[in-house]
Amino acid sequence: MTAISPETADAAAILDRVEASLKNDLVPVEIFNDEAVFRAEIEQIFTKCWVFVAHESEIPKAGDFVQRRIGLDPVIVTRDGKGGINVLSNYCRHRGTQVCQTDAGNSRFFKCPYHGWTYSNNGDLVGTPHMHDAYGERLDPKAWGLIRAPRVATRQGFVFASLDPDGPSLDEYLGGAGWMLDLIVGLAPGGMRVAGPPERYRLHADWKTAAENFTGDGYHVDTLHWSTEEVAVSQGLQMTCEIARIYEFENGHAFAGHAWTKAVHPGYVLWGYAPEITQHFNLSGLDEAQLHVVNHEPPTVGTIFPNLSFIRLNTPSVPGGPMSVITSFRQWQPIGPGEIELWNWQFVWDFMSEDEARDSYVNGQFTFGSAGIFEQDDTVAWEGAPRAAQSPWMRKAGMEFHFQQGNNSQVDQSHDPSWTGPGRKRNTGYGEHAQLHFYRHWLNVMRGNTGAGTEGAE
Amino acid sequence: MTTTDTPRIVPPVSANPELQALATQFLALEARLLDEGREEEWYGLLDDELLYTVPIRQAAEPRSKEIDRNAFRVRDTKAHVRTRLDRLNTDHAYSEVPPSRTLRIVGSVEVEEIDRPDVIKVSSALLVYRQRGIDPHFDLIPCRRYDQLRLTPSGPRLLSREIVLTETALATPNLGVFL
Ligand code: FES
Ligand SMILES: [Fe+2]
Numbered sequence: 196m197t198a199i200s201p202e203t204a205d206a207a208a209i210l211d212r213v214e215a216s217l218k219n220d221l222v223p224v225e226i227f228n229d230e231a232v233f234r235a236e237i238e239q240i241f242t243k244c245w246v247f248v249a250h251e252s253e254i255p256k257a258g259d260f261v262q263r264r265i266g267l268d269p270v271i272v273t274r275d276g277k278g279g280i281n282v283l284s285n286y287c288r289h290r291g292t293q294v295c296q297t298d299a300g301n302s303r304f305f306k307c308p309y310h311g312w313t314y315s316n317n318g319d320l321v322g323t324p325h326m327h328d329a330y331g332e333r334l335d336p337k338a339w340g341l342i343r344a345p346r347v348a349t350r351q352g353f354v355f356a357s358l359d360p361d362g363p364s365l366d367e368y369l370g371g372a373g374w375m376l377d378l379i380v381g382l383a384p385g386g387m388r389v390a391g392p393p394e395r396y397r398l399h400a401d402w403k404t405a406a407e408n409f410t411g412d413g414y415h416v417d418t419l420h421w422s423t424e425e426v427a428v429s430q431g432l433q434m435t436c437e438i439a440r441i442y443e444f445e446n447g448h449a450f451a452g453h454a455w456t457k458a459v460h461p462g463y464v465l466w467g468y469a470p471e472i473t474q475h476f477n478l479s480g481l482d483e484a485q486l487h488v489v490n491h492e493p494p495t496v497g498t499i500f501p502n503l504s505f506i507r508l509n510t511p512s513v514p515g516g517p518m519s520v521i522t523s524f525r526q527w528q529p530i531g532p533g534e535i536e537l538w539n540w541q542f543v544w545d546f547m548s549e550d551e552a553r554d555s556y557v558n559g560q561f562t563f564g565s566a567g568i569f570e571q572d573d574t575v576a577w578e579g580a581p582r583a584a585q586s587p588w589m590r591k592a593g594m595e596f597h598f599q600q601g602n603n604s605q606v607d608q609s610h611d612p613s614w615t616g617p618g619r620k621r622n623t624g625y626g627e628h629a630q631l632h633f634y635r636h637w638l639n640v641m642r643g644n645t646g647a648g649t650e651g652a653e
Numbered sequence: 654m655t656t657t658d659t660p661r662i663v664p665p666v667s668a669n670p671e672l673q674a675l676a677t678q679f680l681a682l683e684a685r686l687l688d689e690g691r692e693e694e695w696y697g698l699l700d701d702e703l704l705y706t707v708p709i710r711q712a713a714e715p716r717s718k719e720i721d722r723n724a725f726r727v728r729d730t731k732a733h734v735r736t737r738l739d740r741l742n743t744d745h746a747y748s749e750v751p752p753s754r755t756l757r758i759v760g761s762v763e764v765e766e767i768d769r770p771d772v773i774k775v776s777s778a779l780l781v782y783r784q785r786g787i788d789p790h791f792d793l794i795p796c797r798r799y800d801q802l803r804l805t806p807s808g809p810r811l812l813s814r815e816i817v818l819t820e821t822a823l824a825t826p827n828l829g830v831f832l
Contacts, residue, residue, distance in 0.1 A: 397826065
């Protein structure tokens with residue numbers, strides 16, 4: 196347990212209500228648009244959990260950098276001259292001016308526009324104008340360097356940072372989600388790379404709604420996305436929950452897969468990737484459970500707590516045309532209560548030819564970009580929660596969102612006893628177990644409990 | 654009359670007032686058809702070889718690096734546009750049910766003749782006012798468009814359009830409307 200911050204104290208009464216509600220598989224409305232809850236989230240979650248900041252393929256060369264966010268804080272993710280990755284706070288140590296004013300670039304130095312303090316791309320302070328007259332001696336480059344994220348680590352090229360010097364390592368934190376990430380992007384030597392810079396769009400939505408949706412909300416698919424079936428871009432959306440497989444891991448991570456070999460045909464292994472692609476795969480590093488998962492019940496969507504999600508699906512390149520598998524990672528960047536910026540990256544295999552990469556990129560954006568024929572409907576469906584959360588009437592009425600779907604269902608939602616992978620697995624998408632898993636972990640972290648495996652897949 | 658040494662700035666725009674009027678009328682018609690919900694008629698103005706792209710823009714230096722033409726929010730052929738329209742016609746494309754009320758303001762139209770006699774380049778500024786569904790607010794989508802129009806016996810057809818958004822992060826939640 197860590198100390199409770201003042202922000203969390205303000206939100207304490209709400210958290211008590213969340214705890215009581217969650218016992219009944221309900222979630223109080225106010226957490227989706229509340230200043231105190233939002234501040235507490237930034238304080239308790241985004242300064243303590245491992246947060247995704249960039250993919251290594253975005254900064255391949257010495258000097259490359261991208262500007263990203265950890266919660267509300269701007270950070271510069273740099274590749275220094277020695278090949279090291281640095282996650283640096285974008286506030287000048289002199290008066291706080293942002294030393295990096297661009298989203299991406301290549302530079303050895305960041306020169307503050309206010310008084311000219313200059314930092315190397317590893318964060319060291321390397322220059323102060325009029326040094327002799329102004330300071331008499333050189334300021335210590337490390338002591339007065341840009342403040343660094345205390346911990347930075349990568350998995351499969353995904354760079355994460357933690358602002359908490361203590362707590363679990365990245366691999367411990369990811370647990371089963373790391374195991375899943377390995378089989379999503381690590382199937383071929385060289386792995387995957389970004390197809391382009393992130394696409395950004397602002398939604399009137401709460402980050403938790405998006406994260407929750409990607410843990411495994413298959414229930415919305417044949418309503419909200421039904422239009423895609425009507426125009427024959429999708430097929431069989433009504434089976435989404437029936438063939439879903441839910442994987443829950445420690446620390447609030449959860450993924451949903453689909454039993455494609457059962458639903459489509461027995462040869463439809465590996466998400467239905469074409470042989471031109473799968474011939475590059477090398478599955479020899481996978482354990483037995485991973486092999487079963489990639490072949491028969493591969494993850495389709497997932498959320499790595501708190502705010503990194505992914506989606507992979509096989510979709511036509513032009514309607515009625517050949518299929519290609521798209522992979523998008525997306526980050527729900529908190530902006531303020533009930534506001535997020537959606538950051539969406541399409542990923543392609545490093546071995547892909549230019550044409551293959553282009554097709555996959557185009558398809559990814561056509562389905563899951565800001566103009567995506569799936570995505571655009573999600574972006575507005577999620578607007579209701581923050582509006583309800585702001586309603587004095589709904590608050591007075593004690594509105595709670597319903598997560599009791601599975602409670603009286605005839606569908607078997609028990610854990611699969613034959614599952615040998617990490618965490619636990621269920622063989623249906625009915626019941627809102629993955630979402631509840633997310634919110635239960637959210638509550639735990641909001642209460643100051645960030646240890647690894649503290650409420651693992653019990 | 655005096656002569657000066659000031660170099661004459663020669664804009665690459667066409668001096669042909671007929672082409673200027675043709676392009677301006679075309680863009681105005683398009684905008685009105687889309688504002689009036691007459692997408693199928695607008696579709697009739699698209700060339701079969703249409704390429705409609707929205708590249709990704711980021712804050713970068715120098716300015717020439719802001720737009721990555723290998724990265725895009727949208728890269729549609731005519732078949733993609735057809736699918737989008739078919740989807741809208743299902744009445745279940747929820748982000749556009751009911752359709753956004755829009756007003757497209759087109760301005761700064763410049764026409765440039767190129768070495769193909771049947772194709773002209775047209776640059777324009779576009780500001781789209783969008784009020785979606787029951788939103789209590791409206792969104793603005795500012796952009797500049799770089800088009801190629803094919804001049805056919807039945808009138809101009811949109812051959813290619815590159816939409817350069819002014820914003821790096823869109824302030825509207827999706828591009829459910831055509832730009
Ligand atoms: S604020 Fe950066 S040098 Fe003064
Ligand atoms: Fe969705």
